[in-house]
Amino acid sequence: MFYKRFLHKLSFILTNLTEKKIISLNLTNYRECKKFIEKYYEIISEICFKFAIDIDGLLDKNIKEFKEIVKIAFKLVQVNFAEESKIYKEEKMKFYIQRWCEDIQDNKKRFLDSTLNRKRRKIVLDKIVIEKNSVKQLISDKELIENELIEHFRSFAGKKLNSNEKLKGRWIRQYSPIQDINECWYNEVIQPISESE
Incomplete structure (x- = not known):
């Protein structure tokens, strides 16, 4: 992403061009201003060349003129970055939609994992x-x-349970037949189904 890289760099330059920073870095002084512009000259010239912005005599500009050039470049990069992001997202969506359609036919496991939002655990x-x-x-x-x-x-x-062992303690009561249940209640349930039913 070409524009994203420049967006961050221009944003950083603009944070150093606030009124407080201009005063604290003494950028109203011609020499300090020239040093500051030289420091970021390569970045600004590359962007201005890309957008055909005239930067003749950039090193001789005062800090306010330089700030205006940086603002213009920042706005152009921002607009192009938004367009670039939109195109990138659309391409990604098309790719995943195409893969999803192919997965319906060829890779049902990935299709189901994707559809059910399953995370791959490993x-x-x-x-x-x-x-x-x-x-x-x-x-x-x-x-x-x-x-x-x-x-x-x-x-x-641990060791396997041995079915030959006798139950002990409370488990004998737990697994013994319940006296309140009458066995004849279930007689009709185990009979074969008749045609009338």
């Missing part, structure tokens, strides 16, 4: 800390990380 593990024999260790080797992760996911849930 975890990158390039380092892990493990503890063996009460000693913590940092691992950054890819193969070791992969092996440690496989081992972790095999054993992280």
Whole structure:
């Protein structure tokens, strides 16, 4: 974006051309004014050349004349930046609309993710800390990380429940049949559906 770069630079120059800054930098003095203009001459001349603004004798201008030239350049750059931004946004919209249409046919996963505003979630593990024999260790080797992760996911849930074990304590009451429920209530539910229904 050509104009965006110059918009920031011209904005910075104009902040140094306020009445307070002109006085504090002593820019009413011819030598100080010339030094200031020389400092930004390359930027101003490039912009003025782009817009065909006459800058003959720019180094001999006083600070108020220089400020007016910078203001004119700033306004021209601002208008062109707005136009450039508009074109850029339209091109981006066209690109994403075209990609969306192609995704309907070719990449249904990306289409659905985009439509449902799903964020892509991914975890990158390039380092892990493990503890063996009460000693913590940092691992950054890819193969070791992969092996440690496989081992972790095999054993992280603890031992498997054994269905042969007897229930103890409150769980016996929790899983015992409820006395208030009459089994005959469900007799009709398990019968096959008749033609009259």
